[in-house]
Amino acid sequence: MSPARLVAYEVLQDVEERDSYANLALPGRIRDAGLDARDAGLATELAAGALRWRGRYDRIIELSAGREIERIDARTRTVLRLGAHQLLGMRTAAHAAVNESVELQRRVGNRAAAGFVNGVLRSIGRASNDEWDARIADAATSANDARAALASHPTWIIRALQDALRAEGREAELDALLAADNDAPRVSLAILPGAGVSVAAAALAAAESGATATGPSPLGVEIGAGDPARAITASGARPGYARVQDQGSQLAALALTRVRPVRRGERWLDLCAGPGGKTAVLGAEALAAGARVRANEVSEHRAELVQRSVSGVADAVEVVSFDGRSDDAYGGEAFDRILVDAPCSGLGALRRRPEARWRKQPSDLPELTRLQAELLRQATAHLAPGGVLAYVTCSPHLAETRVTLDRLLRDHPELREIDARAVVGEVARSEIDLGGASLSVQLWPHRHGTDAMFIALVERRATGA
Numbered sequence: 289m290s291p292a293r294l295v296a297y298e299v300l301q302d303v304e305e306r307d308s309y310a311n312l313a314l315p316g317r318i319r320d321a322g323l324d325a326r327d328a329g330l331a332t333e334l335a336a337g338a339l340r341w342r343g344r345y346d347r348i349i350e351l352s353a354g355r356e357i358e359r360i361d362a363r364t365r366t367v368l369r370l371g372a373h374q375l376l377g378m379r380t381a382a383h384a385a386v387n388e389s390v391e392l393q394r395r396v397g398n399r400a401a402a403g404f405v406n407g408v409l410r411s412i413g414r415a416s417n418d419e420w421d422a423r424i425a426d427a428a429t430s431a432n433d434a435r436a437a438l439a440s441h442p443t444w445i446i447r448a449l450q451d452a453l454r455a456e457g458r459e460a461e462l463d464a465l466l467a468a469d470n471d472a473p474r475v476s477l478a479i480l481p482g483a484g485v486s487v488a489a490a491a492l493a494a495a496e497s498g499a500t501a502t503g504p505s506p507l508g509v510e511i512g513a514g515d516p517a518r519a520i521t522a523s524g525a526r527p528g529y530a531r532v533q534d535q536g537s538q539l540a541a542l543a544l545t546r547v548r549p550v551r552r553g554e555r556w557l558d559l560c561a562g563p564g565g566k567t568a569v570l571g572a573e574a575l576a577a578g579a580r581v582r583a584n585e586v587s588e589h590r591a592e593l594v595q596r597s598v599s600g601v602a603d604a605v606e607v608v609s610f611d612g613r614s615d616d617a618y619g620g621e622a623f624d625r626i627l628v629d630a631p632c633s634g635l636g637a638l639r640r641r642p643e644a645r646w647r648k649q650p651s652d653l654p655e656l657t658r659l660q661a662e663l664l665r666q667a668t669a670h671l672a673p674g675g676v677l678a679y680v681t682c683s684p685h686l687a688e689t690r691v692t693l694d695r696l697l698r699d700h701p702e703l704r705e706i707d708a709r710a711v712v713g714e715v716a717r718s719e720i721d722l723g724g725a726s727l728s729v730q731l732w733p734h735r736h737g738t739d740a741m742f743i744a745l746v747e748r749r750a751t752g753a
């Protein structure tokens with residue numbers, strides 16, 4: 289039996305039984321099995337594809353088996369998902385996909401179910417993707433039930449994304465968004481101010497890695513499927529000044545640093561800094577303008593990552609590790625600019641981790657929104673008069689975005705919302721299409737090519753409430 293299939297199976301079981309992240313489990317499993325580069329690629333494609341398309345494959349397996357997916361034992365389910373991906377998502381010949389899956393089932397699962405695996409996969413292989421999509425649509429109980437299976441997203445996430453798009457009058461974009469979540473993201477670099485090379489020149493220098501100075505961030509260089517490490521070296525940027533970073537994250541950090549001119553000596557705080565992507569942007573901007581950054585991160589391990597990420601701009605950044613809800617995080621100071629890049633559900637970055645959408649639960653939301661509100665309340669108490677706070681999430685879920693922000697504004701009359709749309713519009717490399725009419729910004733994978741970052745700016749009135 290092919291060792292790549294066994295490795296993919298083990299990774300899916302790691303994800304299912306041990307809550308592992310596929311991208312972290314894969315390298316160890318590949319190493320242990322001694323796979324060569326070709327088989328490692330096959331194992332990666334099998335595991336990632338079966339995870340990403342799990343919702344669609346499960347519905348197809350149900351339709352083929354005439355049985356609910358939960359009523360199939362966990363090991364057999366994993367074998368079937370891998371088989372379905374070979375049949376429908378890869379170019380594996382049908383007989384090879386079926387035979388290899390039956391052999392895998394004999395090896396890792398209930399041998400008595402080998403005939404069941406054979407029958408279900410043969411039936412799946414008899415219809416094309418288009419035919420399966422038509423059958424899924426016919427059997428669906430509602431439009432969103434069909435979407436959940438066709439686009440492989442849990443229904444509650446579809447509803448959350450639909451609500452967020454509807455709030456901007458852009459509900460018609462839902463299917464494009466779900467499709468973008470299923471595409472591999474284009475990798476971007478940030479070329480930080482002070483890199484010693486312009487963004488355009490860095491892109492040109494790294495053109496062999498597919499680099500182009502495109503995307504919405506003025507610091508952004510897209511490298512697509514190019515090798516990031518090679519592109520960074522080729523870019524000619526000073527060490528630490530070229531980093532892999534989503535362009536939505538770049539814009540979020542720049543919205544705070546460029547909302548108004550920086551006065552020398554300004555004090556900035558990055559309250560939830562780990563692993564330090566936005567801190568690096570804040571640090572570079574602060575160094576150039578004579579400001580200083582305090583970067584706080586509750587997890588000590590992640591605080592170390594922040595320290596590493598600001599290696600190029602360390603002179604402008606001090607890293608500390610406290611709970612952002614405690615006074616210690618603030619060191620007794622008031623800050624001119626505060627970034628609250630809050631812990632969130634991460635529904636805006638589903639395209640990055642194939643298993644993420646299946647792991648999140650709606651029941652995660654109340655605890656997260658409480659934490660977001662508490663962090664914002666403490667941060668507000670340490671915002672200097674006239675200071676600006678950026679509230680950022682990598683989630684478009686309204687409960688984490690506008691609802692949390694509106695509650696903050698209601699409870700703190702000393703705060704006033706600033707037009708983040710105008711700021712981001714000004715900062716962006718080219719005209720940026722933002723929906724809705726609120727002052728905050730919601731970026732989207734399908735529209736902007738970024739993670740679905742939410743960016744709001746509030747100012748503490750200089751004269752008090």
Ligand SMILES: C[S@@+](CC[C@H](N)C(=O)[O-])C[C@H]1O[C@@H](n2cnc3c(N)ncnc32)[C@H](O)[C@@H]1O
Nearest residue numbers: 560561562563564565566586611612629630631
């Ligand atoms: C969305 S991530 C921040 C990403 C980061 N700003 C970047 O751009 O790389 C949220 C971070 O908040 C941290 N965090 C969670 N609870 C916290 C708390 N109570 N106080 C401070 N940080 C917290 C998490 O450990 C996580 O690293």
